Amino acid sequence: MPLLPHPTPEQLRRDPLPLRGRTALVTGASRRGGIGHAVARRLVAYGARVHLHHHVPHDAAMPWGADRPEDVVASVREAAPDPSRAQVTHGPGDLTEPGGPALLCATAAEALGGRVDVLVANHALSGDDGPLDAIDQDRLDRHWAVDTRSVILLVQAYARLRAALPTRTPGGRVVMMTSGQDIAGGMPEEIAYSLQKGALASATRTLATTLAELAVTVNTVNPGPVDTDYLSGAVYEQIAGRFPSGRWGMPDDPARLIAWLATDEAEWITGNVIDSEGGLRR
Known part of the structure; x- marks a missing residue:
């Protein structure tokens, strides 16, 4: 059926559950204060079936700590209609273990009825970084293994799952996360993290071209500074003052963008790095 230059009135009416029947894998959802949890809540609210990945030992070792996976799941479920x-x-x-990304994709597909439509690669390694003079080979390798290598292998495993579906099954989406390291000022105190996240931003268009034949869009989101319980005090207030609104981003701010990218309304958007920073003044 040929595409019409203008949608019909019926096509313009928005479905209150635009992800009804779709499935999603969200990585890095170990706690209710994080972006992964907020994204999952949005996807579920839009009608998707969701599989949450968590690596509790990572967050448990951080100052903010980890939640019980059951509590995260309960919070996500309550957002559903x-x-x-x-x-x-x-x-x-x-996801740094050999075969870890492929196993996760296969596990998610099995749990969700045989396929994964939306992949949100939200996980990352926190801490263990520093300026140029402080980093070493081990730190670079640890960030590479988590922040970049595992994401690319997740996309590979996801693409193989999509390739096994009927030709050009609609609704395929990949969303990766970056950190604004290419914007004015960069991240000089986090060399390893910014380097590996920058690699994902650079790979976005290449991956979008690669997965286009599978009817999959690929985009990367820079959420900007988001209040995920990792900072407080004078520095927190100083950064809040750099937003025109006078507040930090909240986890649901990038989650709204990511959930929209997963819908059919965003099917013409691919190969982009999208900043969601609330007008942050750098």
Whole structure:
């Protein structure tokens, strides 16, 4: 059927559950204060069935700590139009282990009824970084293994799952996360993290071209400074003052963008690095 220059009135009416029937894998959802949790809540609210990946040992070792996976799942489920019928599954995974990304994709597909439509690669390594004079080979390798290598291998495993579906099954989406390291000022105190996240931003268009034949869009989101309970005090207030609104980004701010990218309304957007920074003055 040929595309029309203008949608019909019926096509313009928005479905209150635009991800009804779709499935999603969200990585890095170990705690309710994080972006992964907020993204999962949005996807479920839009009608998707969601599998949450968590690596509790990472967050448990951080000052903010980790939540019980069951509590994260319960919080995500309550965002569904009918929580009693919402499908929210979860499982652990160290994505730096050989075969870890492929195993996670396969596990998610099995839990979600045979396929994964939306992949949100939200996980990252926190801490263990520093300026140029402080980093070493081990720190660079640790960030590479978590922040970049595991994401690319996740996309590879996801693409293989999509390739096994009927030709050009619609609704394929990949969203990766970056950190604004290419914007004025960069991140001179986090050399390893910014380097590895920058690699994902640079790979976005290449991956979008690669997955286009599978009817999959690929975009990367820079959420800017988001209040995920990792900072407080005078520095927190100083950064808040750099936003025109006078507040930090909240986890649901980038989550709204990511959830929209997963819908059919965003099917013409691919290969982009999108800043969601609330007008942050750098």
